[in-house]
Each structure stands twice: as C-alpha cells, then as structure tokens.
Amino acid sequence: MLRLNHGNDILASIGAITTAADARALLEGLTDEDNLRKLDTITTAEALIKIANAAVLFQPRDIWINDSSAEAMAFARKRAVEEGEEFTMKNPGHTCHFDLPEDQGRMVNQTFYIVNDDEETSVLAKKMHRDEAHAYVREVMSGLMKGRTMTVSFWNRGPTGAAAAVPAIMITDSFYVVHSGNILYPTVFAAFDAEVQRAGTFFTNCHSMGELSSENIPKARIFMDRSWFTTFSCYCTYAGNPLLLKKGNHRFAVDLCTYFRKEDQLSEHMFITGLTGPGGRKTFFAGAAPSGCGKTTTAMVGTDFIGDDLAQMWIDGQGTIRAVNPEIGIFGIIEDVNWEGDPYLMECIEGKKPAEIIFSNILVDDEGLPHWTGDRQPDPAHGRNYLGEWTPDLGRHRSHPNSRFTLPCTSIDNFNADRARSAEGIPVSVITYSGRDADTMVPVWVARTPDEGVAIGASIVSKATATEVGATGVNRQPWANAPFIPGPLTDYMQAQFLFFNSSKIAQKPVMAGLNYFLTHEARGGSGKGLLGEKKDVKAWLGWLELYAHGDVKGYDTPIGVIPRHEELVPLFAAIGKEYPRELYEMQFALYVDNILRRIDLQMAAYGKEANLPPQLFAVYERQKADLNALKAAHGSVVPVSDLA
Numbered sequence: 001m002l003r004l005n006h007g008n009d010i011l012a013s014i015g016a017i018t019t020a021a022d023a024r025a026l027l028e029g030l031t032d033e034d035n036l037r038k039l040d041t042i043t044t045a046e047a048l049i050k051i052a053n054a055a056v057l058f059q060p061r062d063i064w065i066n067d068s069s070a071e072a073m074a075f076a077r078k079r080a081v082e083e084g085e086e087f088t089m090k091n092p093g094h095t096c097h098f099d100l101p102e103d104q105g106r107m108v109n110q111t112f113y114i115v116n117d118d119e120e121t122s123v124l125a126k127k128m129h130r131d132e133a134h135a136y137v138r139e140v141m142s143g144l145m146k147g148r149t150m151t152v153s154f155w156n157r158g159p160t161g162a163a164a165a166v167p168a169i170m171i172t173d174s175f176y177v178v179h180s181g182n183i184l185y186p187t188v189f190a191a192f193d194a195e196v197q198r199a200g201t202f203f204t205n206c207h208s209m210g211e212l213s214s215e216n217i218p219k220a221r222i223f224m225d226r227s228w229f230t231t232f233s234c235y236c237t238y239a240g241n242p243l244l245l246k247k248g249n250h251r252f253a254v255d256l257c258t259y260f261r262k263e264d265q266l267s268e269h270m271f272i273t274g275l276t277g278p279g280g281r282k283t284f285f286a287g288a289a290p291s292g293c294g295k296t297t298t299a300m301v302g303t304d305f306i307g308d309d310l311a312q313m314w315i316d317g318q319g320t321i322r323a324v325n326p327e328i329g330i331f332g333i334i335e336d337v338n339w340e341g342d343p344y345l346m347e348c349i350e351g352k353k354p355a356e357i358i359f360s361n362i363l364v365d366d367e368g369l370p371h372w373t374g375d376r377q378p379d380p381a382h383g384r385n386y387l388g389e390w391t392p393d394l395g396r397h398r399s400h401p402n403s404r405f406t407l408p409c410t411s412i413d414n415f416n417a418d419r420a421r422s423a424e425g426i427p428v429s430v431i432t433y434s435g436r437d438a439d440t441m442v443p444v445w446v447a448r449t450p451d452e453g454v455a456i457g458a459s460i461v462s463k464a465t466a467t468e469v470g471a472t473g474v475n476r477q478p479w480a481n482a483p484f485i486p487g488p489l490t491d492y493m494q495a496q497f498l499f500f501n502s503s504k505i506a507q508k509p510v511m512a513g514l515n516y517f518l519t520h521e522a523r524g525g526s527g528k529g530l531l532g533e534k535k536d537v538k539a540w541l542g543w544l545e546l547y548a549h550g551d552v553k554g555y556d557t558p559i560g561v562i563p564r565h566e567e568l569v570p571l572f573a574a575i576g577k578e579y580p581r582e583l584y585e586m587q588f589a590l591y592v593d594n595i596l597r598r599i600d601l602q603m604a605a606y607g608k609e610a611n612l613p614p615q616l617f618a619v620y621e622r623q624k625a626d627l628n629a630l631k632a633a634h635g636s637v638v639p640v641s642d643l644a
Contacts, residue, residue, distance in 0.1 A: 015053025
C-alpha cells in the first residue's frame, strides 16, 4: 500500500526551507518586481516552499513566473527561439525543435520510481531507493541552472473544477518545455489555490536540461517520487522526459485512483472522442492503445474530438461514467500521418489552416517546410534533421520514428471545445482497448460482462515502438497503461474490477477490443500488408456506436460478440468502400490455436503476480473451455459461417 508524505522529502531536505516566510525572502532575491507581483497570486504555502527549495537546488540566476497571459505565452515562444531550442519555419506559428540523437523517446532505462524500504512497485518498472536517489539529485542536479533563468508554470491536468483534475507546478530552465506546456495544458495560475483546495493535492515537477551533449546523456535521469508527488529530471529535452505533467504526473494520478479513490476514479492512457449516430445522437468513446498503435488516428475519426492520449474518469452522482482530457493539445507521433488517414491534422501541419505547431525531430527543407517518414510526399533536394544535414543520397531516414508535433486542440476542425472544456466531463458509453496484433484477434469484439472487459484491457499486446528508448521486441501492454502504473499490476487490476463492476454505475459501458493490424499473410491471403486501411477505423467505431444503443446484435462467440457481415456493409459504404464477404471472413474467422496461445501467455505472466484478482483467471478459464469446445466441433480455424 502506498503511503503519502512517507520517507525523506528530497526537495525539502536539499532546500531546507520550511516556512512560507523563508520561501518569500529567498524568492524576493531572485525575482524582479513584475514576477514577484505575479507570485503574490499564489498563497498556498506548500507550493511557495517547493518553488523556493527548487531554487536552492538549481541555483538559477533569476526566476520568471509564467502566468499564462498572452504576454507570457509570447515571451516563452520568443525565448525558445532566442535560446536556440527552437527555430522558425516557413508557415506562421510553426517552429521546430531537435533533441539529441540519444534523447528521442522516453528513457525507460534511466527512469526510476523513488521507493522506501517497505514500498512495492510494478514488476515492469525500474526503482531506486530513496537514499540513492537523494544522493543523485544532490550531487548531479545541484547548480544545473547557474547563469540561467528558472521558470515556474502553473497548469491544470483537466478543466478547472472537474472532479478528477489535479493542478501542477512545472519548474524548468527550458523555454521549449514552457512553450510546449502552454500549448498542452490549461492554465490554473489564477485559480491555483482554489484547485489545490478542491483536489486536496498538487503535483510538483523539477527539470533542468543542464549542459546538453551526447557525453552527458548517461547522466540523464527521470525520477518520480510517489510518496511526495514530485518529479526530478535532468540532461534531457525530449518532451516526454522533462514535461512531466504528461506521463510523470499521469503516474501520480494512477496512484491516486488506485489507492485513494477506489471505485470512484480511474486515470487512463486513453483517447476521448464522440461519434454522431442515427438521428444526430452523440456517443462518446474512451480508448486505450499503446503509443504507435493508432490512438490518435482513432480519436480523430470522431465527429467530436476531445483528446488523443489521456483520460481522467469518474462516476458522477447520477451513475454516469464521465471523463476529462487532462490536456488541451496534442503531442502526437507524426510518422505516417497523411491526408488519407488524418485530414484534420494535415490541414494544420501543412499550413492550410493557421495553427501554432512545434515540430520535433522531423526533416525541414531549405524553404522551412516539414517532411517526415510516411507523409507520402516526394523527397526534398536538401534539408536538415536532428542528425544534421540531409540529402536523399545519404541513405538516412527523413525523421526519427518518434518524431512529434505539438499543437492546440482548438486548431482541429472536429474538436468540440465546449464539451472538452466543461468541468462536467464527457459521458462515456464505450471503452475500447487495442494494440498491435498481426495474427490473433479480430478487428472488433465486445465483452459480455465487465469482468471480460477488464480482461480485454489486461490482455493487450504490442510491438515495442520508438517511443521508448531501449525497448525491443513484442511486449505485453496491459491496458496500454502498464508503463505508467507505479504499483503492482494486481493493485491496479483490482481497482479496474471495482470500478467497472461498481453498483454506482447506472448503465454499464460497452467494453470492446480493437485490432487494426491483422495482415494478409496471417489470415490466408497473399502479401504482408495490413488487412485493412486507416479509414476502416470509422466503420469499427460506427458498429460499436450502434451496438451501444441496441441497433445491432452481432454473433456471440467465446471471446465476446463480433459483428455480422450485414451490419458492417452499410458502415463501409458510408466511408466509400465495398465490404465483400470474403474479406469479412478473413478478418473475423476465429484462429482458435492463436487465441489459446495468447491466453496461455497471459496466464503464465500473470501467474507470477502475487494477490491476483481471481476474476481474471475465471475469464481466461471460461474462454479456454469454450474455445476448446469450438475447436473440437469446427477445427482450429473457425469461419464466421460456423458461428451463425
């Protein structure tokens, strides 16, 4: 069980400031009159003490307070360019940032949870004892901001007043990080004290890029102190490592929900989007997928886009599951973004619609225009990327596979700003889980019970992607949230079963699996290409929208409910495609041996976990029995015609 405020508070120990008066005295010596006036807005003593202790740790020349005013936003953009962290491009509002070659994704081998003697963490996580982490922060991070400006930003992870939103402080010497955060997070500067009182807590994030060089990369660390909701990060600039409101604070939010808000809240690695169904009704989805597995594409398919990455969920007083996006922008992977699958994004990226965008680690040609792998455009004659000069004959890829774009959601045509900004949250009717699966699961299937739904989430597998430096191979990706679950997976799993089986929920959501990555080769076809296209996503979501309202029934199978062919034909016609019976049979035949092997893999892995909730193995055992009976009757590959 996690205990808060347990063990030595590293930031407080190093800074040694314990009162608001002492904090104020130190901050007065580092801020000019304008910034001191801005700081007067913040009266939460604990926040002021943390800021002062960070200043003692980093020893900056001065402090700049980001109040997220128009002037502050412009100042951060300007300084990011002046400091050389970004450079301007041809289209107005477009800039580009290059990270070091070794700093192109989350540094999984240099990211640690700070733990106490009696504290458990996920078996998938790396951890460091509090004393060792304390020594590292003191010895390596002390004085990293000498001669530089320490910036302090106040952002909210969600709309002000939302039941699951949590305010956070971001301390950094990188104006690229500030610029990115201003795009990605709603300001809470003016309402910080009230939000801290409502949420009962806040998160603190401390980052210094130090002297950036390939030689210093081995010294880079990302620490997450779960007990004190404080992060430390150094010698890195890839936004997923220093901008810790994102995945660092997401981890803290997971802990809050798992241990302190059971059956009331969940913190998920999920998109939120709405689809317009018959009669103009709006049905909202929340969906999990590991990075690089189509999450942003799925979110953008909706008619009412809310968010592409994270979701804070709760059960309201009427028994409705509601969710908010903690962010107001997108930090998306740009590889394979193109007009066919991502028209809303492409309008912004190509400058056809005005938008503020920060590109990272792409190819920029001599005209200042962006290029990336998978954009389906001809190579430019010359340009530069994060490795330096680029020409087609160098034989180098255009962009890193984890190249990114950061832009505000308000620039996207299908963004529903009113719903996204509402503290009431979005009513969620459908929950989806997906990964990268070439040969096993069908494109869409629905759990028959909440327990089966939790089991779908627990069973996600995916190929390792470029988002994680040092990760290789095919990985289990439970709930697509496993890299961000600090405690034992069994604790998180129990929280999932409690939430989705809660008697507080008036109408249980549809819980479904999605798989866009079946290949022709694995399903009896020719070639190794995917057995589908990006735009098919709208058909799969469309079927789930109809299912959620009882408009389609599907076929009952051992893995859950799958669509009937006739239910899908009009949905494909709506996206301008025929959907022949032959393709349907290839996609939805049950490859029983493959599914059984997948279940056995999951059971073997989860069998190593202590205190596993029995509901999971009960689902697996029931599915195995039904699949073996189906195999005995129809063989190892069961066509849909045998399920009718």
